[in-house]
Amino acid sequence: MNRVPLEQKVLSENDRIAAELRARFQEHGVLCLNLISSPGSGKTSLLERTLETLPRHDRVAVLTGDIQTENDANRLKRFHFPVKQITTGGTCHLDARMIERHLADWKLEDLDLLLIENVGNLVCPSSYDLGEAAKVVVLSVTEGEDKPLKYPSIFFKSDLLVLSKIDLLPYVPFDIDIAAENARRVHPGMEIVKVSCLMGNGLHEWMMWLAERRQAHNRLAQQTAS
Amino acid sequence: MHEMGIANSVLEAVRTEMRRHPGTYPCKVGVRIGEMAAIDQDALRFCFEAMILETDLAALELAVEVCPRRHRCQACAHEFVVRDYDSRCPQCDSLASTCISGDELELAYLEVEEYEPSTAGTKSTQ
Numbered sequence: 001m002n003r004v005p006l007e008q009k010v011l012s013e014n015d016r017i018a019a020e021l022r023a024r025f026q027e028h029g030v031l032c033l034n035l036i037s038s039p040g041s042g043k044t045s046l047l048e049r050t051l052e053t054l055p056r057h058d059r060v061a062v063l064t065g066d067i068q069t070e071n072d073a074n075r076l077k078r079f080h081f082p083v084k085q086i087t088t089g090g091t092c093h094l095d096a097r098m099i100e101r102h103l104a105d106w107k108l109e110d111l112d113l114l115l116i117e118n119v120g121n122l123v124c125p126s127s128y129d130l131g132e133a134a135k136v137v138v139l140s141v142t143e144g145e146d147k148p149l150k151y152p153s154i155f156f157k158s159d160l161l162v163l164s165k166i167d168l169l170p171y172v173p174f175d176i177d178i179a180a181e182n183a184r185r186v187h188p189g190m191e192i193v194k195v196s197c198l199m200g201n202g203l204h205e206w207m208m209w210l211a212e213r214r215q216a217h218n219r220l221a222q223q224t225a226s
Numbered sequence: 227m228h229e230m231g232i233a234n235s236v237l238e239a240v241r242t243e244m245r246r247h248p249g250t251y252p253c254k255v256g257v258r259i260g261e262m263a264a265i266d267q268d269a270l271r272f273c274f275e276a277m278i279l280e281t282d283l284a285a286l287e288l289a290v291e292v293c294p295r296r297h298r299c300q301a302c303a304h305e306f307v308v309r310d311y312d313s314r315c316p317q318c319d320s321l322a323s324t325c326i327s328g329d330e331l332e333l334a335y336l337e338v339e340e341y342e343p344s345t346a347g348t349k350s351t352q
Contacts, residue, residue, distance in 0.1 A: 006333035124228035153264035
């Protein structure tokens with residue numbers, strides 16, 4: 001018997017494509033964000049409010065993933081930004097190759113911000129790097145405040161937690177402080193914004209976070225270029 | 227439930243590696259999985275076994291090493307295992323620490339066995 005060391009990542013092929021995408025995003029100064037949540041936590045609603053708020057000339061595009069249907073793309077297309085649906089046909093997450101394929105007929109030099117809405121799932125998307133600059137996890141107040149402890153990986157890997165549907169707080173037994181505390185137990189120092197896409201609360205904080213991220217990304221891209 | 231894809235990637239890596247070891251067959255593949263990697267070990271094993279069933283790799287064993295989440299303290303550089311999400315440094319009580327492992331999803335090793343000269347022909351045609 002002979003033991004051969006392998007020392008490679010299981011998802012090395014995905015990671016290779018993700019690294020290529022990241023380099024391309026970097027080269028063209030595109031900030032790419034990967035939005036992840038359970039199904040129905042409000043990723044599409046957050047994107048609707050985001051696209052509605054951004055200026056019409058902004059260089060923004062959206063890729064939205066689902067197992068079936070073009071519903072989300074149809075919801076997002078009315079804001080006149082480029083939107084493309086990725087239907088995975090059963091796969092419970094997006095992978096880097098799907099992103100690469102769906103970006104093929106967009107020019108990255110025409111974009112500054114690429115928002116990717118992952119398939120609704122708190123588990124599998126956390127294993128697949130899409131070349132994003134940051135992951136954003138959305139958790140709605142109709143879920144449990146212990147979600148970060150039950151699904152630590154995605155909270156651990158995400159830069160920002162968006163606590164959504166806060167307009168429902170008076171009607172649900174959800175302690176938002178405990179949810180925040182749990183998220184920060186898994187991910188010390190995690191940034192958190194609390195939003196209601198329906199009523200508009202907290203959207204300003206989310207847009208500020210986004211704007212700051214874009215500025216920081218621009219600065220970094222300029223430094224790398226010079 | 228992405229363990230099927232993970233199992234498939236492991237088997238692809240095994241097949242790729244086997245091309246470099248003619249005259250042998252694989253008996254065990256070792257993977258390292260961090261506890262923060264969001265992989266369910268039982269689901270992975272189930273998928274792995276389903277995928278090798280009645281193939282030339284049917285006898286391949288999967289060995290999983292679970293890697294705990296480890297942090298390095300930013301204040302005193304002490305390295306420690308984080309249990310129950312408590313990332314306070316046990317040595318100096320600082321809360322500022324950096325994660326250094328626990329997110330692994332890696333192939334560690336492959337164990338291969340040489341064919342017995344008398345059975346070499348039969349095994350390779352299975």
